[in-house]
Amino acid sequence: MKMDKVARCVIADPAGWTTVSTETAYASPYVRVDEVTVRTPSQPDRDLSWTVVRRKSAVAVAAMTEDGKLVMVEQERVAARRALTEFPAGQIDDVENRFEADVILGTLQAELREEVGYEIAPDAQIISLGYYFTSQGFTDEHIYLFFVSKVVPLSTGNAPDASESILGTRLIDPAMLKQMVASNEVSDSLTLALYARLTARSILL
């Protein structure tokens, strides 16, 4: 198994940002709402206040079967109040070691197994496609993006988390994915972000 340029996906806290104060207004196991005041590189003498919703970072993966199909998952999403067809994704639960390549890769492997019932082939190439912020206006949540060139189905199928509502695995031809992106059938940020990176890097056409 080869992991290409994982370091590239690790984000660092940029220079020139300082925190004046942070007050946590709400916290649960899933999200934390912080009222923060910061100073930024462009305005080091002015306080800027903002409400930031903190959430674990996550991993999303476009994985290809031996016959060139992309493995996607259809699931009912409570927050969006609809079923969406997405690439597999999951949060990095080992928060302390969230910047470690093997922790990120472990999350990727676990999501492929649990959500869609596939595993990475021994001769697969794993390509890091960077990361993105899901909604920079209000949350620090960011998702690392990967492409896996070859996955194979598990004989045991998938093993979805009982707290979620996963409807099934879908194998999608790249030409069909393009149509789904164009027509709004794909309408979530992680699948659109992966599609953007894959096409801009000519991994998908």
Place this chain on the structure above:
Amino acid sequence: MKMDKVARCVIADPAGWTTVSTETAYASPYVRVDEVTVRTPSQPDRDLSWTVVRRKSAVAVAAMTEDGKLVMVEQERVAARRALTEFPAGQIDDVENRFEADVILGTLQAELREEVGYEIAPDAQIISLGYYFTSQGFTDEHIYLFFVSKVVPLSTGNAPDASESILGTRLIDPAMLKQMVASNEVSDSLTLALYARLTARSILL
């Protein structure tokens, strides 16, 4: 001014979803955290509980100058703790009328004026590119996407909101945008989502 298929961008609440209970755990002018219990179309007899962060919907726009450049905005984002180069975007503040085409269009026009200092040319085509959910695992936030074929600079320049930290307007060639998407320089969901829709629909190559 022509607005193509705006109805397509309006999302409806799908059939088969029922709310068992909603408890608001936190609320501010910016976000509301609801603990919800729902029943879904696939499991109408089972309660599914989830924490949903509610936020206003928004509009994002890829607008092109007469000489074929895309108008982008560079701004310091407190939640992401860095400066990002993005397409202009803004929330739909008239929540009551948020599904009305003229309210959506008005938000689009206001963001072009305020964030980057451009206005829509009288003979421009405005193409609706649907919508997307920014992070379907935890928020109902969704952003309507548009392409505007022709914008012209305002003589007065931009007029950014004092509560934000906008660094400036950038005019980006489509080939450069592709490189920025590929290299992780573009790393926010709205710009990646617009790039995905624009390329899948062959509006950009």
